[in-house]
Amino acid sequence: MTGRNLRLRRLRRSAHTLSPRKRGAQPKVVALGGGMGLSASLAALRRITGDLTAVVTVADDGGSSGRLREELGVLPPGDLRKALAALCGDDDWGQTWARVIQHRFQSKGDLHEHAVGNLLIVALWEQFGDHVQALDLVGKLLGAHGRVLPMSAVPLELQALVRGHDPARPDEVDTVRGQATVALTPGEVQSVHLVPNDPPAVPEAVSAVLDADWVVLGPGSWFSSVIPHLLVPELLEALVETKARRVLSLNLAPQPGETEGFSPQRHLEVLGRHAPKLTLDVVLADEAAVPDRESLADAAERLGAAVELAPVASPDSVSKHDPELLAAAYDRIFRMHGRIGPWR
Numbered sequence: 001m002t003g004r005n006l007r008l009r010r011l012r013r014s015a016h017t018l019s020p021r022k023r024g025a026q027p028k029v030v031a032l033g034g035g036m037g038l039s040a041s042l043a044a045l046r047r048i049t050g051d052l053t054a055v056v057t058v059a060d061d062g063g064s065s066g067r068l069r070e071e072l073g074v075l076p077p078g079d080l081r082k083a084l085a086a087l088c089g090d091d092d093w094g095q096t097w098a099r100v101i102q103h104r105f106q107s108k109g110d111l112h113e114h115a116v117g118n119l120l121i122v123a124l125w126e127q128f129g130d131h132v133q134a135l136d137l138v139g140k141l142l143g144a145h146g147r148v149l150p151m152s153a154v155p156l157e158l159q160a161l162v163r164g165h166d167p168a169r170p171d172e173v174d175t176v177r178g179q180a181t182v183a184l185t186p187g188e189v190q191s192v193h194l195v196p197n198d199p200p201a202v203p204e205a206v207s208a209v210l211d212a213d214w215v216v217l218g219p220g221s222w223f224s225s226v227i228p229h230l231l232v233p234e235l236l237e238a239l240v241e242t243k244a245r246r247v248l249s250l251n252l253a254p255q256p257g258e259t260e261g262f263s264p265q266r267h268l269e270v271l272g273r274h275a276p277k278l279t280l281d282v283v284l285a286d287e288a289a290v291p292d293r294e295s296l297a298d299a300a301e302r303l304g305a306a307v308e309l310a311p312v313a314s315p316d317s318v319s320k321h322d323p324e325l326l327a328a329a330y331d332r333i334f335r336m337h338g339r340i341g342p343w344r
Contacts, residue, residue, distance in 0.1 A: 014026075026048075027049050027214050028051045029051065031053070031054050033057070033220040033226055034060070034226075035224075037221065037251070038086070038220055039086035040086075040219065040326065041219065044326035044329075045146075046087055048327055048334070051146075052146030053205075054083040054147070055149050055202075056150055057079060057151055057228045059155075059157065059158040060267050061158075061178045062178075062180030063113065067114070069252070075150055075154075076155065081102070084101065084144055085101055087142070087144035087145050088145075089145055099140070102117060103117075103122065103158045104113060122125055124257075151228070152232055156195065157194065158194070158224055159176065159191070160193075161175060162185050162188065163183075163268070165185060166187075173288050183258050186257060192224075194228060194231045194232070197231075206234050206235060209244070215245070218250060219250060221258055222251070222258060222271075223258050223259070228280065230274050230275040236275060240278055247282040250289070252321065264290050265299035266302060268299040279303055280303045282306055283308070286310065287310060293309070
C-alpha cells in the first residue's frame with residue numbers, strides 16, 4: 001500500500017469517529033450552494049456540527065423542478081430536496097427517508113421523473129404558504145441534521161454572457177438563459193446575473209450568515225450554483241459584513257461546458273470579479289487537483305485567504321468528494337484557523 005493510501009485510510013478512520021459537538025461547544029456553520037456540490041459539503045459538515053444551515057440557490061429550471069416551477073409558479077424544489085437528503089442521518093430512519101425523497105417515479109404519464117421529495121415540498125408550501133416553515137417541517141420529518149433555507153423567496157432566472165456560444169461565431173458574446181442551459185453551455189462564460197436583478201433574500205438566510213462562526217461556499221457548479229448567492233444583494237452584504245470566517249471549497253475538476261479548461265486559480269478570479277468586496281479566510285482544494293500551487297496561493301491571497309490542501313476526493317471517483325475525508329478537512333480548518341463563537 002502506498003504512503004498516500006495509508007494517509008487516506010488514517011484520515012477516513014479519524015473522520016469516521018467524528019461526532020457533532022455538544023450544543024454550546026460546536027461551530028455555527030452556514031453552507032451555501034446547490035446541487036450535488038452542496039450535498040457533498042452538507043454530508044461532511046453534519047458529521048462535525050449539529051448547528052448547520054444550508055442556504056440553497058433557487059434558479060433551477062430543468063427536470064422535475066422546472067416542470068413544477070412552470071406549472072405552479074413555485075420555487076424550484078430540487079436543490080432544496082437534495083440538501084435535505086444530504087442532512088439525513090446514517091441510521092435506518094435517515095437513510096430510508098433519504099431514499100424516499102430522492103425516489104423518482106417511472107411511468108408513461110405526467111408523474112414520470114418527478115421526485116417524491118419535490119412533490120412533498122411543494123404540497124407543504126401550498127398548505128402553509130410559507131417556504132421556511134414548510135422546509136423546517138420536512139427536515140423534522142426526515143430527522144435532518146440541520147436546517148435548509150432558500151436564498152430567495154422568488155423564483156430566479158440565471159442568465160449568462162457567453163463568448164463563442166455559437167461555434168460559427170467564436171468571438172461574439174451571446175446571452176444564454178436558464179440554469180440548466182448555462183450549466184452545459186458551449187463557449188466561455190464571461191459573467192452571470194439574475195433576473196430579477198435585485199431579488200430579496202430570505203431573512204432567515206441573512207440572519208444565519210450574520211450569526212455564523214463559519215460560512216462555507218462551494219463546491220458546486222461555479223456559475224450556476226456558487227456565484228448566484230453573490231448576486232442577491234442582501235445576502236452578499238451579509239457575507240461581506242459577517243464576523244464569521246469564510247472558507248471556499250474548490251471543485252475537484254472543471255465542469256464540462258460551464259468551466260471547461262478552468263484552472264483552480266481561475267475559479268477564484270471569476271468569483272472575485274462577481275463580488276469584489278468579498279474576502280475569504282481559507283481556500284480548500286484537493287492536493288491532487290492543483291497543478292500550480294504557487295498560482296493558486298497568489299489568487300487566494302488577493303482574496304485575503306490562505307490555501308489548505310487536503311485529500312478530499314473519493315477513491316472511487318476523482319470528481320466526487322469523499323464525505324469523511326471532506327469532514328476531516330473542514331474539522332481541521334475550523335480548529336486551526338480560529339474560533340470566534342461560544343463553542344471556543
